[in-house]
Amino acid sequence: MTNLRSVVAAALTGLALLNLVLGHPAQLLRQERGISDKPMIARRDQEALDKWINTCHDQGAAVDYSLSTPETTIFTSNATSALTPETIIGPYFVEGEFIRSDITEGQDGIPIHLDIQFIDVNTCEPVTDMLVDVWHANATGYYSGVESQAGLNTTFLRGVQVTDHDGVTQFDSIYPGHYVGRTLHIHVVTRRGGQILPNGTYTRGTVNHIGQLYFDQELNNAVEELFPYNTNQFPRTSNVGDFLTADEATADYDPFVDYIRLSDDANDGLLMWITIGINTTADYDSLAMAAAHYYKEGGKSNTPNFNFTGFPFPGGNLTGNFTFPGNFTGFNFSGLPPFPAGGGFPGFPSPTPTAAPSVQPWGPCLKKREA
Numbered sequence: 001m002t003n004l005r006s007v008v009a010a011a012l013t014g015l016a017l018l019n020l021v022l023g024h025p026a027q028l029l030r031q032e033r034g035i036s037d038k039p040m041i042a043r044r045d046q047e048a049l050d051k052w053i054n055t056c057h058d059q060g061a062a063v064d065y066s067l068s069t070p071e072t073t074i075f076t077s078n079a080t081s082a083l084t085p086e087t088i089i090g091p092y093f094v095e096g097e098f099i100r101s102d103i104t105e106g107q108d109g110i111p112i113h114l115d116i117q118f119i120d121v122n123t124c125e126p127v128t129d130m131l132v133d134v135w136h137a138n139a140t141g142y143y144s145g146v147e148s149q150a151g152l153n154t155t156f157l158r159g160v161q162v163t164d165h166d167g168v169t170q171f172d173s174i175y176p177g178h179y180v181g182r183t184l185h186i187h188v189v190t191r192r193g194g195q196i197l198p199n200g201t202y203t204r205g206t207v208n209h210i211g212q213l214y215f216d217q218e219l220n221n222a223v224e225e226l227f228p229y230n231t232n233q234f235p236r237t238s239n240v241g242d243f244l245t246a247d248e249a250t251a252d253y254d255p256f257v258d259y260i261r262l263s264d265d266a267n268d269g270l271l272m273w274i275t276i277g278i279n280t281t282a283d284y285d286s287l288a289m290a291a292a293h294y295y296k297e298g299g300k301s302n303t304p305n306f307n308f309t310g311f312p313f314p315g316g317n318l319t320g321n322f323t324f325p326g327n328f329t330g331f332n333f334s335g336l337p338p339f340p341a342g343g344g345f346p347g348f349p350s351p352t353p354t355a356a357p358s359v360q361p362w363g364p365c366l367k368k369r370e371a
């Protein structure tokens with residue numbers, strides 16, 4: 001299956017630019033292709049998070065989707081979505097990445113086919129022709145493209161798509177791994193007015209959403225049991241132990257992706273989907289700091305001047321530079337607790353698990369369905 005997929009994917013790479021011109025043949029692309037720690041303090045909306053955390057997002061019992069299910073079936077035509085909260089871009093955003101649907105680049109892990117639909121909360125219409133940038137860590141917790149991680153010249157598990165007439169983008173990747181201080185997540189940044197370049201990258205535009213996607217803890221636990229996730233050396237952080245998860249939840253917006261397991265064999269992977277409500281005219285450029293930019297000549301590090309205004313840092317309004325590896329300069333941390341020993345940000349406790357990770361077999365979600 002993997003071989004066939006990669007052969008077809010390679011054949012389709014040449015079509016990428018044509019796809020952009022002709023619109024976005026989403027169906028074609030689709031065919032190619034227990035820990036329990038203490039909740040973190042300073043939640044923006046702990047109550048909202050609890051509601052979604054206690055909901056089972058495994059839709060295997062409810063729907064009979066496969067990789068050839070049309071996106072219009074997955075996303076019903078009368079979509080609505082609550083405004084998705086903005087969150088921090090984090091220190092691993094890289095600009096200038098390739099426009100491509102399959103971002104796997106041979107990274108080992110459980111395949112995921114992620115469909116994201118974007119809805120304009122002002123009109124309830126799909127957001128079309130918008131650049132959507134995603135990136136995430138590999139199974140053992142490393143990002144590409146960044147100096148202190150896999151290196152400036154690597155691009156795995158990063159890529160950009162353009163929303164189609166249903167406001168949908170489709171990505172093929174692997175389930176992300178974890179790293180210090182964070183639960184498993186995928187970063188998403190969208191921009192309006194960007195320009196697609198002849199070399200398959202993009203330039204400019206205005207960032208109108210900065211978000212992160214999360215997964216059911218049960219599913220995370222099951223994946224972490226499997227190779228190569230089970231060779232990840234970093235301490236684990238659960239959804240409730242991650243200080244940013246609640247930042248992304250509201251009473252009306254559920255930050256966890258829906259999914260089905262494509263078979264009882266984990267190697268067949270998952271089909272996942274989520275609807276994101278955005279304010280298309282918003283401007284978050286000042287919060288979209290990139291750690292590096294990928295050029296023809298290779299990746300180039302930036303010295304991002306991070307602006308955390310509006311985010312729930314204990315200091316409220318931190319501005320400064322983040323350099324690699326893991327050093328902050330120019331921030332005023334005076335009066336805040338020191339950096340946590342387990343990683344993360346000053347002012348937030350160490351994300352040390354208080355219980356051993358639960359052993360979760362690959363299977364249907366056992367948690368009571370509450371949605």
Ligand SMILES: *[C@@H]1O[C@H](CO)[C@@H](O)[C@H](O)[C@H]1NC(C)=O
Nearest residue numbers: 075076077078079080124125
């Ligand atoms: C969806 O919207 C269309 C057009 O506005 C309407 O005719 C249809 O009844 C709606 N369907 C549902 C399920 O609400």
Ligand SMILES: *[C@@H]1O[C@H](CO)[C@@H](O)[C@H](O)[C@H]1NC(C)=O
Nearest residue numbers: 108138139140142149150228
């Ligand atoms: C993840 O990336 C790191 C850095 O490139 C690499 O050493 C590691 O082998 C990768 N993990 C897997 C499972 O391939």
Ligand SMILES: *[C@@H]1O[C@H](CO)[C@@H](O)[C@H](O)[C@H]1NC(C)=O
Nearest residue numbers: 083121122279280281282283
């Ligand atoms: C959308 O963004 C614009 C520009 O920043 C702002 O004026 C407007 O109030 C925002 N709308 C919503 C619903 O947040």
Ligand SMILES: *[C@@H]1O[C@H](CO)[C@@H](O)[C@H](O)[C@H]1NC(C)=O
Nearest residue numbers: 096197199201294295296297
């Ligand atoms: C793509 O083209 C732009 C504009 O010429 C250039 O700056 C950039 O380095 C190119 N990127 C790649 C990966 O070739």
Ligand SMILES: *[C@@H]1O[C@H](CO)[C@@H](O)[C@H](O)[C@H]1NC(C)=O
Nearest residue numbers: 147151152153296297298299
């Ligand atoms: C990235 O690749 C370019 C072009 O091959 C090379 O000049 C540059 O030194 C490389 N950078 C790193 C950090 O390896």
Ligand SMILES: *[C@@H]1O[C@H](CO)[C@@H](O)[C@H](O)[C@H]1NC(C)=O
Nearest residue numbers: 284286287307308309310319
């Ligand atoms: C920081 O971000 C806030 C919110 O977007 C913005 O109002 C402010 O101007 C930014 N500050 C700097 C120094 O860029």
Ligand SMILES: *[C@@H]1O[C@H](CO)[C@@H](O)[C@H](O)[C@H]1NC(C)=O
Nearest residue numbers: 308309310315316317318319
């Ligand atoms: C945040 O920083 C901005 C720009 O320096 C300043 O105008 C604002 O008053 C600060 N807000 C808080 C809560 O400190």
Ligand SMILES: *[C@@H]1O[C@H](CO)[C@@H](O)[C@H](O)[C@H]1NC(C)=O
Nearest residue numbers: 323325326327328329339346
């Ligand atoms: C950052 O680097 C400076 C100089 O190397 C060092 O003095 C400082 O302790 C480092 N800060 C952190 C938070 O690691």
Ligand SMILES: *[C@@H]1O[C@H](CO)[C@@H](O)[C@H](O)[C@H]1NC(C)=O
Nearest residue numbers: 303304305319320321329330
């Ligand atoms: C952050 O780095 C930029 C570029 O090097 C520099 O201009 C700016 O003064 C730095 N800001 C702080 C707070 O250190």
Ligand SMILES: *[C@@H]1O[C@H](CO)[C@@H](O)[C@H](O)[C@H]1NC(C)=O
Nearest residue numbers: 315330331332333334335336
């Ligand atoms: C740093 O923050 C502390 C406490 O908020 C404040 O008293 C101090 O003046 C700040 N220092 C600078 C250089 O802004």
